[in-house]
Amino acid sequence: MENINSFITLAAANGVPLDTLVLVLILPIIVTMIAFFRQVIGIKAFGIYTPAIITFAFLATNEIKYGITIFVTVILVGTITRYLLKKARLLYLPRVAIMITIVGFSILFLLFIGGTWNRTGLASVSIFPILIMITLVEKFITVQIEKGNRAAIILSLETLFISVIGYYIASWPQLIKMILSYPWMSLLTIPINIFLGKWTGLRLSEYLRFRQIIKPK
Template identity: 65%
Template structure:
């Protein structure tokens, strides 16, 4: 339904054998990345950097519905938290400990998918390996933040990552935006000057305005 107004550039990619979904997702990547950068630099939502929420967004797009992606995400985070506390008394070195956690989280996710199939949740049971692997690797990032900054910060960053990824999912699924990209793919290049502007941003973030609102009022 988007092909009626497709730009010749889009048609060229399609004629060369590149799938339409792949073209759209690749063109969406700069937009989602810019959106995440805006949230971080201007709004003050940190999340797990820019790379992780970007990957989670595309993992959500690859699942059989956003709800299943969220379920897997939360299962991975909760499993990671639980396993860290279980393994902590063993005083293992970082990399072997993370390897054990990744292995156990993978098994937990497998059991969850099996349970989904048993409960006739075929959408959950048939989630492809790509989004599952992406979200399982989130465990390492989560554990690293837990060690460096504590549980509270790790949980907050995980929830911020989830929030950004959900918004990114809806942004990438927005039909109006897809139509614009299909019709005028060159507009994606506008993300470059936008990011240049964000890179020069020196003002207070929105979250900082809210945090220091009382102090700013006194000035």
């Protein structure tokens, strides 16, 4: 790759994987994008950490469709399992442990099906993205308990939406080339976040929600 920054070249020459450098430099862009969606658009998702880590989990899968499949499976199985365990009146941690176990076996079955149907991309998904998305179960359960099923499902869909956008941003070849040539560009996210941190205007979702009220007469 041409025009790589000298610092990046030096780091790579000293054994730091180029993919790691790219991901670390793109991380500020991804979390800034998530902050923008939260502060300006009004899409909450599961905070800032969860969409960011799921974005990188998607990058670690062979194709994003397999990442989405695993994500949806985790949410569906987690919801069904929680409903089945509801009458058991178990304490929180043992209940989460059971759910993670069942979700884990569900993913194992999904990978088996992928291999059976010659979906080698699905069958060969590494453990890293699988573990990340399985841990989503605990976050999902917490929101279900605190805010109900509807809120948990909406936040899950918002998280999926943001993570998919983050995936395409992080895998955009032109952005990767630019980051490797000008790694300091990631620091530009700091003033952007300062601006977002002082944002006091209505979010886009609020405009849509209250458009009849704020509509000028």
